[in-house]
Amino acid sequence: MDDDIKAACTELGAILAGMRRGVAFTGAGLSTESGIPDFRSPGGLWTRNKPIDYGAFLSDRAMRREAWRRRFAMEEAFAGAAPGRGHRRLAQWLAGGQLAGIVTQNIDGLHQASGVPDERLVELHGNTTYATCLDCGERYELDWVRQRFEAHALAVPDCLDCGGPIKTATISFGQPMPRTAMVRAHELTRACDVFLAIGSSLVVWPAAGFPVEAKRHGATLVIINREPTEFDEIADLVIHADIGDVLDAAAETK
Template identity: 30%
Template sequence: MTRSSDRPISFEPSTISEDHPAYATHQAAIRSVQRVIDDRAPYQNVQVASTGIGQLLRLKPLILTGAGMSTDSGIPDYRGPKGSLRHSRPMTYQEFLHDDAARHRYWARSFVGWQHMYDATPHVGHDIISRWNASGVISGVVTQNVDGLHQRSQDSIDAQLGHNTEPGRVIALHGSMDEIECLVCGVKENREAFGIRLHEANAGVADDWHITEADINPDGDARIPQRWVDEFTMVQCLNCGSDKLKPTVVYFGEVVPRQRKESISALLESSGALIVVGSSLAVMSSYRILLEADRNRKPIGVINRGPTRGEERATFRWHTGVQQALEWLDEKIS
């Protein structure tokens, strides 16, 4: 049976004091960050697993993807062998909201690292899923990733086919990095336009700030020297002047909007099965989808190199790379 643990990982200490009202929620978020999926269900023959998942595609399944879907596009994951949790952790919502210095540090890191995520492009696996979605082979796609690659791929495939896939058939469970919202007045701004403002505010100062791909984190920020953080200039909301600006993504310690959860449940209800692709399902918001599928007696397939939380509930478990598995499946069903 798959087991998860909250193993201590060495990274920046908490910036929320024990007497702060948000401390308990912040600590719960930290435990979620630290959760590592240790074990996997018993080995399943590759031919049985691959053929079985191919059969699930006949049932119009829902596809649920995680960070392993984006690694072939050059975006690192959190919990893989080279995952970013081995040297740093993402910020919690409580830190972002209540700690001005931590929020400033986040934006300095994001200023340096976001361009790498923006430059990433969908790979053939994204396009395969998008074609399945456009043609009705699958009921839809739910992704934990905030990189927007599924939607970019879907838009591209729809343009090629001269077809508009029904809205709501691609759902970003944790939101997207494409927009910035003000936590004071609620006004939103396009991330690209916001990035231009950041570059203008830091013109000259950041000219020599260069990092390697190894310094990039999966949420678009990067590991940078403290000197760069100190030199960084943050911009303000164009409407109210606040500097409490946040990407429209669900942080650890933040709740997925109810309407989004209801939309996912509706997609799952219309699906004949669930196929998890490239995810450990370590966070509850995604693991809950597998539990709901299991509770409703829908067959489950898992495609992932590493262990996946709850995979003992899956009918078929294919331990392999995401892109090669999707290419094989696409060839079989076409």
Template identity: 35%
Template sequence: MATTIRPRPPGVCAPSRPARGPVAGRRRYPSDNGPVERLSGLVGRGGVVVLSGAGLSTESGIPDYRGPSGLRRSAAPMTYQTFTGDPVARRRYWARSYLGWRTIAAAAPNDGHRAVARLQRCGLVTGVITQNVDGLHQAGGADPVIELHGGLDRVVCLACGDLTPRADLDGRLRAANPDFAALAGGINPDGDVDLTDEQAAGFVTVDCAACGGMLKPDVVFFGEQVPAGRVRASFDLVERAAALLVLGSSLTVLSGRRFVIRAAKLGVPIAIVNQGPTKSDELAGVLVDAPLGPTLTRLAELVA
């Protein structure tokens, strides 16, 4: 039976009706109103958990890893082992991150972030899990949000565990590098930029103000484990969900894909909105290949 969408007065949210229901067979739809209305039939029932990836933030000027904007990346992501074991690589990372933080700190939430927050306020989205480290979900009004890979707005000491705002570290790095004038290349999804070894060679790092230990962004580097508490909380959301909505993730990394696999095993309907294919397309009942901002804005207009 087709889903009938009735317009609601502005500012009036749809009632949340968290109940699992059948989803039509797999098909990839073009980017027009048809697939969005189809998606609204699933989201409009409520009980939706969102799993977001870097593709949701591309419209805010932050490229993704493997989508269209990710093709520009030239530097390999930093690994935890390299960061902690190689002082030269660590200095190079902080030089790149020091410049990249300007873009991350200035980035604003886009229409996609705001649409997710609207769906959450209306009770249709019951949980948000993000693989992003840019804080744009929260800036767009979503709360609570599970930051699976942490956040760039915080810095942790690996010796004493002290957690401090990134803005504080930025001030200390500015003071330690008054003449650092390297020109940044393109911003990368994890908040650093492209610099040559020569450009980074004169950069001065700083240590923990409390104990002198090694500082690291409070994010999960490649080769590092996601904290078990976050993983458990995310599985709990998925296991209670009426539907799982994946936004802007290629699902290449198991860190996020495992939640889609769990949803599929439990019979939780899955919808994916992404530009390009993902590694879990075969598990989704609804696939929408389209820009996320306009798609999610239209979705929110229909159901919230």
């Protein structure tokens, strides 16, 4: 870690020491240490597979079959992943009362695995570790879906209760954002004293608007990401470095 990054980590440590109702806003970069591939980097998921639009998923069973094929092809990465250093640090600060909550774009369930309770976590883009019926909301575990999918020549399973389409509990392109999650995220953002944007490229809207909202309501805005973002210029502190290294170093200085 070079001297400039060390100095920035010391500054971050001072910010964290005074934080009383912080919010962590996390993106895919937080989970790459855990082996979860991100979406936009070279070799990322979206460079290999064009995202399937929600409307196509609903209207075309072939698109549903492809969506499930992709999900199960990624099963090894998701199933074998464990929380990284960043997840554990955020869980620690949440338990210690410095963070009021965590708002995440991630769908991997690693915040919960690190000890974050559901009531303190806002999943803006849903969760890929289980599935739901889009019509009646019935929950289905992925093992059941996969057994049906593979046992019937990759036939797409339908809801046992109402016959509706079953989909991972994630938010796809073209799908409405979850209202309850958005309301809670806005509440946390407007009330926070420090907003930590961690591992997000900050290009997916409306989620990308939360750092701006936090800044407008008087919060100290910190951006930690390997690559620059379009909001770096309005942030109070920007660190382009490994997230686990940065959070560990900041914790040791505060």
